[in-house]
């Protein structure tokens with residue numbers, strides 16, 4: 374029996390281990406220098422002015438939506454094809470959630486559908502760079518601006534990805550926030566860079582950064598120049614707003630910073646594997662890789678194909694047959710509006726977002742992570758092709 378191949382897995386090397394051990398011996402387990410060092414490295418890596426590290430990506434979304442001023446009576450508009458956290462984080466703030474449909478070939482927010490769904494209550498527009506491919510943030514920002522909506526990119530999949538800015542005639546890294554106010558990352562071990570648990574928000578706006586920092590740390594203000602009440606002494610910290618404890622520890626940040634150094638190699642390897650899959654499935658009648666936009670360069674968090682279910686391919690049987698061959702095929706994602714809670718509590722029903730539902734019915738995720746060997750990749754290809762042949 375071959376070794377089980379998960380759909381994603383971290384790659385931790387000796388340097389990563391050394392970085393964490395150094396912090397363990399340093400005297401700072403949290404709120405120490407490794408946090409800022411990681412934030413600086415991340416901001417530099419994506420070309421943003423600031424990065425604020427958090428304890429996970431969901432906390433980063435919550436903090437970003439809070440910083441955007443999202444609250445009751447307002448709406449966060451996002452895509453149904455995402456991890457539920459993108460939508461849930463808006464509900465933590467008492468805001469509403471709505472969805473715009475996707476392009477079923479890319480699983481990315483469709484700007485036309487988005488234009489129809491945007492309204493005066495939309496405070497946040499949150500595109501998701503599904504599978505690592507940047508959504509059309511240039512178009513989406515142009516739609517959000519007239520309404521004063523804040524654009525928060527959910528780039529949990531897309532560290533290391535780029536998109537083309539036609540006006541400036543150059544490629545822009547995701548996270549630079551050139552067409553958004555904030556970008557959110559996750560460093561869960563399945564993502565491009567692993568922290569165990571970790572997340573971050575990048576921004577170019579010093580005011581948003583300040584709001585993110587306060588929210589991360591109980592809403593506390595430490596700088597006496599910003600106190601609202603008289604300063605009783607050097608011990609004083611003033612809680613001016615309600616925040617959370619969403620801090621990232623020095624241990625996690627040390628791992629994140631060490632992993633960031635390897636990001637270019639990780640992305641290169643991910644792209645090579647995706648290219649091999651593309652070649653293997655090109656022209657196959659029943660398997661179609663997710664379409665790639667000409668103005669996007671994916672960092673390939675996930676390798677998603679669409680199965681031809683109309684021709685009778687039974688996805689459940691394909692996934693079970695791959696599992697039987699120790700291949701961790703998966704499906705990303707059940708459209709958020711079809712989760713049981715969203716149906717019960719928010720009244721969403723099947724048919725609300727047909728392109729997203731069509732995408733989901735056909736979606737299959739194959740293993741893709743940098744530590745996969747070429748032989749692993751061939752094993753996945755052979756298995757899928759043979760499963761489809763013998764269906």
Ligand SMILES: *Cc1c(COP(=O)(O)O)cnc(C)c1O
Pocket residue numbers: 429430431432455456458459501527529530559560561571572
């Ligand atoms: C992973 C993920 C998140 C949440 O990140 P966590 O670090 O797991 O909290 C949010 N959005 C998307 C699209 C994700 O894939």
